[in-house]
Amino acid sequence: MKTMFFDYNSTTPVAAEVVSAMLPYFSEHFGNASSSHSYGQKALHAIDMARMQIAKAIGANADEIIFTGSGTEANNLAITGIAHKFRGKGNHIITSSIEHSSVYRQCKYLERCGFEITYLPVDKLGKINLSELEESIKKETILVSIMTANNETGVVQSIKDISQIAEKYNVFTHSDAVQALGKMPVNVDEIGVDLLSISAHKIYGPKGVGALYLRRGLGIAPIIHGGGQEKKMRSGTENVPGIVGFGKTCELAITNLDRNIEHLQKIRNLLEDKVRQHILGIEINSSGADRIPNTSSITFPGISSETLLVKLDLNGIAASSGSACGAAEMETSRTLKALGLSEKDQHCTIRFSIGLSTTEKEIEYAIKIIKHLINIHQC
Numbered sequence: 001m002k003t004m005f006f007d008y009n010s011t012t013p014v015a016a017e018v019v020s021a022m023l024p025y026f027s028e029h030f031g032n033a034s035s036s037h038s039y040g041q042k043a044l045h046a047i048d049m050a051r052m053q054i055a056k057a058i059g060a061n062a063d064e065i066i067f068t069g070s071g072t073e074a075n076n077l078a079i080t081g082i083a084h085k086f087r088g089k090g091n092h093i094i095t096s097s098i099e100h101s102s103v104y105r106q107c108k109y110l111e112r113c114g115f116e117i118t119y120l121p122v123d124k125l126g127k128i129n130l131s132e133l134e135e136s137i138k139k140e141t142i143l144v145s146i147m148t149a150n151n152e153t154g155v156v157q158s159i160k161d162i163s164q165i166a167e168k169y170n171v172f173t174h175s176d177a178v179q180a181l182g183k184m185p186v187n188v189d190e191i192g193v194d195l196l197s198i199s200a201h202k203i204y205g206p207k208g209v210g211a212l213y214l215r216r217g218l219g220i221a222p223i224i225h226g227g228g229q230e231k232k233m234r235s236g237t238e239n240v241p242g243i244v245g246f247g248k249t250c251e252l253a254i255t256n257l258d259r260n261i262e263h264l265q266k267i268r269n270l271l272e273d274k275v276r277q278h279i280l281g282i283e284i285n286s287s288g289a290d291r292i293p294n295t296s297s298i299t300f301p302g303i304s305s306e307t308l309l310v311k312l313d314l315n316g317i318a319a320s321s322g323s324a325c326g327a328a329e330m331e332t333s334r335t336l337k338a339l340g341l342s343e344k345d346q347h348c349t350i351r352f353s354i355g356l357s358t359t360e361k362e363i364e365y366a367i368k369i370i371k372h373l374i375n376i377h378q379c
């Protein structure tokens with residue numbers, strides 16, 4: 001049976017060009033970038049090149065990129081790094097109720113450390129209200145952390161407007177752009193953020209490598225202490241093959257951005273048109289909002305997502321009920337709840353996230369199977 005992957009927001013396969021770029025750094029150029037001999041210098045040079053590729057992809061300078069072990073770690077470093085460094089100025093952080101758990105749980109942790117966190121609600125489409133954001137800023141506020149694109153619905157927030165509001169009050173802005181990079185233009189200068197998190201494995205790069213953009217001149221407190229790598233911001237021997245792969249995949253993502261967006265949009269629209277056409281009573285969540293082009297959150301009334309996902313899997317179709325982390329922990333979706341979905345609808349919602357190799361034929365097949373499964377279930 002042919003299997004089809006509709007879960008590209010959880011992760012992506014590593015592109016062949018990325019694997020080729022990484023391979024020499026496993027066994028041939030295996031040096032530690034902190035060593036002063038030629039092996040070390042070769043590794044250091046490769047890291048510097050990747051830093052430039054990544055910086056270019058987000059409109060940053062190379063010295064503004066800090067490598068981390070994941071998007072999760074980049075989010076943790078951004079938020080706790082600001083919290084600890086600027087504790088003297090204030091203890092209030094503003095975020096949203098729909099953030100990925102690597103932001104949400106970090107904020108929950110900071111609450112236990114004496115910080116006050118405001119979790120902004122979203123409207124029916126999944127957007128933050130900018131007036132509400134502005135009203136929630138107070139003199140103790142040190143950071144606004146709002147994701148660029150949501151992993152479950154794909155909804156894109158107005159980060160430029162958000163950072164302009166924050167700047168008026170001398171508050172730093174961080175954005176989790178893990179799901180945005182490679183699916184829409186992301187330019188740190190244009191959107192005016194101070195910190196931005198990205199991750200390689202969401203854009204056809206390797207797992208276990210992320211990066212934090214940290215605006216030049218902004219000092220934050222490190223969360224990992226040790227050998228002082230990454231300008232003392234992230235100690236630990238660098239994952240050279242992973243970093244090289246991240247650099248290469250960023251280069252590819254940016255070179256092919258327009259073409260990729262066009263493809264993803266075409267296939268996602270086909271999926272949504274066909275679902276609307278063939279299955280009665282469905283709801284495509286946040287379909288009226290600005291979304292990244294590959295994500296579709298669909299509520300199928302009358303069938304639980306758990307049942308539908310198992311049956312889809314038995315038919316070779318891999319989708320998801322929300323974020324991969326949430327799924328593993330059987331956590332109900334904070335995002336769907338924040339959108340105002342009833343508990344029942346939250347349990348009947350599936351996320352389809354398509355990728356660069358998803359074809360129209362795969363969509364046709366998936367629709368046939370979904371229609372069949374829903375008909376059987378509803379009888």
Ligand code: PLP
Pocket residue numbers: 009010070071072073075100102147149150151176178179199200201209210323324
């Ligand atoms: N932020 C968002 C929006 C995500 O979707 C994810 C992963 O699903 C992360 C952060 C965490 O990234 P990583 O898997 O690299 O830790």
